[in-house]
Amino acid sequence: MSKSGPDFDRIAVSYRMLEYLSFGRDLERARFSLLPHLKDCRRILVLGEGDGRCLEQLVSVTPEAEIDCLDLSPKMLALAQGRLGNSAVSIHFRQADILTTNLPSRHYDAVITCFFLDCFDPEQVHHIVTRVTASLQPGALWLWADFALPAKGPARWRAKLWIAGLYAFFHWQTGLKNRSLPPSELLLKNAGFQPKTHFDFQVGLLRCVFFRSDLSMLLPAT
Numbered sequence: 354m355s356k357s358g359p360d361f362d363r364i365a366v367s368y369r370m371l372e373y374l375s376f377g378r379d380l381e382r383a384r385f386s387l388l389p390h391l392k393d394c395r396r397i398l399v400l401g402e403g404d405g406r407c408l409e410q411l412v413s414v415t416p417e418a419e420i421d422c423l424d425l426s427p428k429m430l431a432l433a434q435g436r437l438g439n440s441a442v443s444i445h446f447r448q449a450d451i452l453t454t455n456l457p458s459r460h461y462d463a464v465i466t467c468f469f470l471d472c473f474d475p476e477q478v479h480h481i482v483t484r485v486t487a488s489l490q491p492g493a494l495w496l497w498a499d500f501a502l503p504a505k506g507p508a509r510w511r512a513k514l515w516i517a518g519l520y521a522f523f524h525w526q527t528g529l530k531n532r533s534l535p536p537s538e539l540l541l542k543n544a545g546f547q548p549k550t551h552f553d554f555q556v557g558l559l560r561c562v563f564f565r566s567d568l569s570m571l572l573p574a575t
């Protein structure tokens with residue numbers, strides 16, 4: 354395992370219960386609500402999957418797809434693998450650091466990042482978006498879910514408190530270095546991904562967006 358990355362092994366087993374106690378089923382709603390948009394995808398990259406709940410739903414939507422599931426935490430991967438153990442679907446589980454691992458060129462037609470890009474600082478998110486974009490086909494889909502800061506009002510203050518508390522918790526339990534939300538949505542838009550649909554939960558604290566890459570952005574200039 355990367356010595357510099359966070360260690361989610363310690364909370365892998367309790368992750369689901371901690372999530373339910375904090376937000377009920379709303380993180381699952383954020384993860385699952387846009388998955389039907391991926392029903393025609395055939396090569397899907399899932400980054401920082403965690404314990405396999407999103408993967409399980411994905412497989413029910415796209416049983417024909419080849420899925421690469423990448424996570425730094427061996428325990429999270431083992432949980433995900435256990436959950437999908439008897440499934441006939443083609444899933445390749447990889448323990449790797451997204452900041453350094455090699456990805457195939459122009460391969461995937463969709464990528465999923467749920468509560469993953471918020472583990473990184475803005476520079477790292479930019480780096481990840483650039484690397485992942487190079488592994489996508491033109492017109493590929495990006496399904497993104499993360500914590501978010503509502504624009505104003507009590508919802509914004511509530512979100513600030515939750516986000517500060519969550520970063521403190523993950524820093525304590527996993528050694529996560531990043532301590533604030535990166536502008537991932539903006540970085541994705543700047544990289545040529547157009548937001549198509551979104552949902553907000555928990556008065557804007559949780560947000561998911563379905564993006565499609567600009568069809569022309571990956572084609573060689575003529």
Ligand SMILES: C[S@@+](CC[C@H](N)C(=O)[O-])C[C@H]1O[C@@H](n2cnc3c(N)ncnc32)[C@H](O)[C@@H]1O
Nearest residue numbers: 361401402403424425426429449450451467468
């Ligand atoms: C906050 S959890 C999110 C898990 C799940 N996707 C969800 O929706 O709750 C972040 C996940 O990303 C993984 N992760 C963190 N840094 C990573 C990195 N540099 N490379 C690959 N996976 C990483 C962790 O092991 C963990 O499983």
